[in-house]
Amino acid sequence: RLFPGVTVVPPGALRPGSGSHYRVFSPYWRAWSATARRPVLGAPHRLCLPPGVDPGVDPGVDPGVLPEASPEPYGVVRGGESEARRRLERWVGDGLASYGETRDRMAGRTSMLSAYLHFGCLSPSEVVDRACGRPGGEEYVRQLCWRDFHYQVVDAFPDMGRRDYRPRNVEWRRDEEAEAAWREGATGVPIVDAGMRQLRAEGWMHNRVRLVTGSYLTKRLGIDWRAGLEHFAEWLLDGDMPNNCGNWQWVAGTGNDTRPYRTLNPLRQAKRFDPEGEYVRRYVPELAALPGDLVHEPWKVRGGVPGYPSAPLGGELRA
Ligand SMILES: Cc1cc2nc3c(=O)[nH]c(=O)nc-3n(C[C@H](O)[C@H](O)[C@H](O)COP(=O)(O)OP(=O)(O)OC[C@H]3O[C@@H](n4cnc5c(N)ncnc54)[C@H](O)[C@@H]3O)c2cc1C
Missing domain, CATH: 1.10.579.10 (DNA Cyclobutane Dipyrimidine Photolyase, subunit A, domain 3)
Incomplete structure (x- = not known):
């Protein structure tokens, strides 16, 4: 059984009066904000493999196949769900309230949860749930809505990484x-x-x-x-x-x-x-x-x- 979870609102779930998807953010944000969210559920107590599947041995990572790495990946932070949750709680406690005023300060730190969201260490619905209704929450949740917005655009226009979404006939330079x-x-x-x-x-x-x-x-x-x-x-x-x-x-x-x-x-x-x-x-x-x-x-x-x-x-x- 498949369940949605990569985004808060699944791509394609909201459609404007005409067209397959929202092309402009503000009307999407209005529709998105008015949508009932799925309840956030805890992790299952047990995961059962279908019979006959051999999980095998964790192959580990061969350092020889890794690309050149950043010397300080993400300020040398740890990956994983526990670390993601710890960061989320810290952010809700001491960063969120001032997000609206400080988010554009280049020397400041925003929540830095993007990589955890990308790798699925955190559920975006859970992040929205924790932020909603708190000071700074609305500005923050609006940014998370941008994330969903881009997913629904790409769902409708899968060539987004190769072709202009709105061609402007620009003659790009090669230099x-x-x-x-x-x-x-x-x-x-x-x-x-x-x-x-x-x-x-x-x-x-x-x-x-x-x-x-x-x-x-x-x-x-x-x-x-x-x-x-x-x-x-x-x-x-x-x-x-x-x-x-x-x-x-x-x-x-x-x-x-x-x-x-x-x-x-x-x-x-x-x-x-x-x-x-x-x-x-x-x-x-x-x-x-x-x-x-x-x-x-x-x-x-x-x-x-x-x-x-x-x-x-x-x-x-x-x-
Ligand atoms: C040229 C360019 C490329 C980008 N590439 C990526 C990318 O590959 N992956 C990525 O997750 N974000 C990308 N962003 C969006 C944004 O810069 C990052 O999501 C944000 O800086 C991550 O830091 P944060 O978690 O502290 O964000 P916060 O400011 O704390 O925001 C919270 C969350 O909202 C979402 N969010 C915030 N801004 C945006 C945005 N503009 N678009 C979509 N989601 C947003 C992210 O999931 C982010 O974790 C890009 C922005 C630009 C201008």
Whole structure:
């Protein structure tokens, strides 16, 4: 017997008046919020295998087949359900209430439950149940609804990882050198470099910085969103087909954004969401000693900063 559980509301369960799925988030959120949720059930006491199935021996993992690993995967955290539950409880106790005000702060931490949700260590219904009705709960649950939203889009448009959801006939550029600089965190735009280095170091990147690095790659450098998607899929611990594709296409303007031509100015974003430069200093040590705002505009330093690009890739930036 199969039971739903990957999402809170199964893909296809909600349909707009016309069409196979919701293309815009706000009406989906309204319908989703009004849907009765399944009760959250405890784990079964016993699991019985059908007769005649030999469970065999756990083959373990051959380290030779593992891809290159992040040096500090997810801040060296443990996987599994117990750890996931512990994090959820801690988050509900001391993070959730301020989520609405702090969620965009790049140097801050959000719940960091995405990888646990991705691997099924936590049920999204349980997370929604714990958050609902508490201070900060509505903003938080809205984000979890985005997760369901992307699943229902991909259910209706399974080619989401390959083809533009809303074709805009963009002529993407191929520029191996620029792509490599972006991947390695060597573009000369501090906030972008910090994000790309956080990704490799921790297998995670703050959502606001994912938006900035994605917008920079696609809209400023004009590079195909598929190149970004592939790199994120390789390094993110929460790397998830529907959420990765849905967000990349959103950022590139080929997806579900109702304002597909918007561009995020990385300098303005950095000054707004990392005003003290704490995030950049943490991941780009070459810039750590720069005073004040210079950390976001190292090209203003006379003679440049040793070891750091002297100008931003893609041209001058103004806030
Ligand atoms: C270019 C790009 C690629 C992304 N790729 C992925 C991905 O592969 N896997 C993934 O889970 N998320 C992805 N996201 C969404 C978001 O960045 C992460 O879910 C979030 O940063 C995870 O951290 P958190 O658990 O602390 O989130 P919180 O802010 O604590 O949010 C709680 C939960 O809500 C969900 N959520 C939050 N924001 C989004 C969103 N924009 N879209 C869908 N679900 C969301 C996640 O399940 C998250 O765990 C991507 C965003 C962008 C801009």
